[in-house]
Amino acid sequence: DGGITQSPKYLFRKEGQNVTLSCEQNLNHDAMYWYRQDPGQGLRLIYYSQIVNDFQKGDIAEGYSVSREKKESFPLTVTSAQKNPTAFYLCASSYPTGSNTGELFFGEGSRLTVL
Amino acid sequence: QQQVKQSPQSLIVQKGGISIINCAYENTAFDYFPWYQQFPGKGPALLIAIRPDVSEKKEGRFTISFNKSAKQFSLHIMDSQPGDSATYFCAASGGNNRKLIWGLGTSLAVNP
Numbered sequence: 001d002g003g004i005t006q007s008p009k010y011l012f013r014k015e016g017q018n019v020t021l022s023c024e025q026n027l028n029h030d031a032m033y034w035y036r037q038d039p040g041q042g043l044r045l046i047y048y049s050q051i052v053n054d055f056q057k058g059d060i061a062e063g064y065s066v067s068r069e070k071k072e073s074f075p076l077t078v079t080s081a082q083k084n085p086t087a088f089y090l091c092a093s094s095y096p097t098g099s100n101t102g103e104l105f106f107g108e109g110s111r112l113t114v115l
Numbered sequence: 116q117q118q119v120k121q122s123p124q125s126l127i128v129q130k131g132g133i134s135i136i137n138c139a140y141e142n143t144a145f146d147y148f149p150w151y152q153q154f155p156g157k158g159p160a161l162l163i164a165i166r167p168d169v170s171e172k173k174e175g176r177f178t179i180s181f182n183k184s185a186k187q188f189s190l191h192i193m194d195s196q197p198g199d200s201a202t203y204f205c206a207a208s209g210g211n212n213r214k215l216i217w218g219l220g221t222s223l224a225v226n227p
Contacts, residue, residue: 004158040124041219042217042220043159043217048214104151104159104161106158108158109157
């Protein structure tokens with residue numbers, strides 16, 4: 001089955017620790033995205049990548065980093081510099097690049113809790 | 116600056132009733148207006164989408180109504196069912212950037 005796989009589904013982290021969230025897709029999509037979801041705040045774009053080895057900051061990139069070494073993979077690192085990292089993180093992909101109609105395919109999310 | 120304003124924030128409807136969620140946008144370059152449905156603990160999924168060349172699009176019990184002059188679009192869920200209980204997001208994109216701009220979401224509860 002084609003889709004987007006996020007792992008882990010739940011993650012607990014101590015303050016001051018970096019954590020990496022995995023996102024893998026087998027949809028052959030060019031573009032991938034990371035969103036953060038907090039209650040009442042909708043979906044906020046962290047980073048996005050339209051092609052391999054290239055990515056752009058979204059609206060709330062501070063304290064986060066990404067890489068896009070393979071078309072299928074777009075991991076997100078939540079660094080210790082992120083002031084309020086506890087949230088639900090969503091990875092998405094879309095196709096094709098350059099004519100994005102906005103149709104995004106989402107994973108099931110990773111819930112990060114900082115203790 | 117929120118470019119897509121969604122209302123209401125929450126909505127309670129009786130089974131069989133009509134659920135109506137409204138969105139308003141500012142950017143006249145927007146030319147694609149999708150609605151996403153999200154169940155608790157899951158990622159959103161595309162429900163239905165419309166482009167401004169039509170004023171209405173219907174898929175089953177779900178209808179988008181679009182008013183270009185008023186810069187508003189709405190989602191109507193006919194014969195609402197408890198299984199429709201979810202959070203609904205409107206969004207818009209267009210222009211050179213084509214980045215999807217999201218509303219803040221509406222939590223819908225359909226009582227049995």
